[in-house]
Amino acid sequence: MSPTLIVFWGFAGLAMASALFCITRKNPVASALWLVMTLFSLSALFVILDAQFIAVLQVLVYAGAIMVLFLFVIMLLNLGRRGPADLKGPAGLAVGVALGVVLLFQLLVPARAAEDPQRQCEALGRAAPLACLGLPDSVLAALPQDAMARLQQQEGIVGAVARPLFQTYLLPFEVTSVLLLAAIVGAVVLAKRKL
Secondary structure (H helix, E strand, O other), X not given: OOHHHHHHHHHHHHHHHHHHHHHHOOOHHHHHHHHHHHHHHHHHHHHHOOOHHHHHHXXXXXXXXXXXXXXXXXXXXXXXXXXXOOOOHHHHHHHHHHHHHHHHHHHHHHHHHOOOHHHHHHHOOOOOHHHHHOOOHHHHHHOOOXXXXXXXXXXXXXXXXXXXXXXXXXXXXXXXHHHHHHHHHHHHHHHHHHO
């Protein structure tokens, strides 16, 4: 077994274990910290898959910004105190098991029904990755088949993602950041009133 495969399985096991701890902890702060551990493990998996940019975004956006918002919500709702649970006993267990079976079914059925995407593309006579995205033929005809690969070679993956984000979609990006800032300030003000 190669060292990369050992590291991959180590981080995959850590991600699954910490995700399990995240959903089974009764304390919301402990649950949030286990979620941070899950996100860091997923980031390590992205590094192993040679997607460093996505790994950094995973840490900055999800483990950083989104988790800060989660902690503000926990602080705002004062979830640290124990209260009555919504579902207890055998009824809660039955609902949890039923939801787990439904989710497992939703994961397994499409995975078994779908063939290898590369073989599906070849069967359709399409060799380029863009053709396998499920877009209509009229849209595919307008796109050059190797557009993303050429763009990535010219600018790198960071430039290919950053240029549209800060040129075409600059206004929605800034509006989203202002909304997140307003939500953080509002959570702090509301939580401070309760203290």
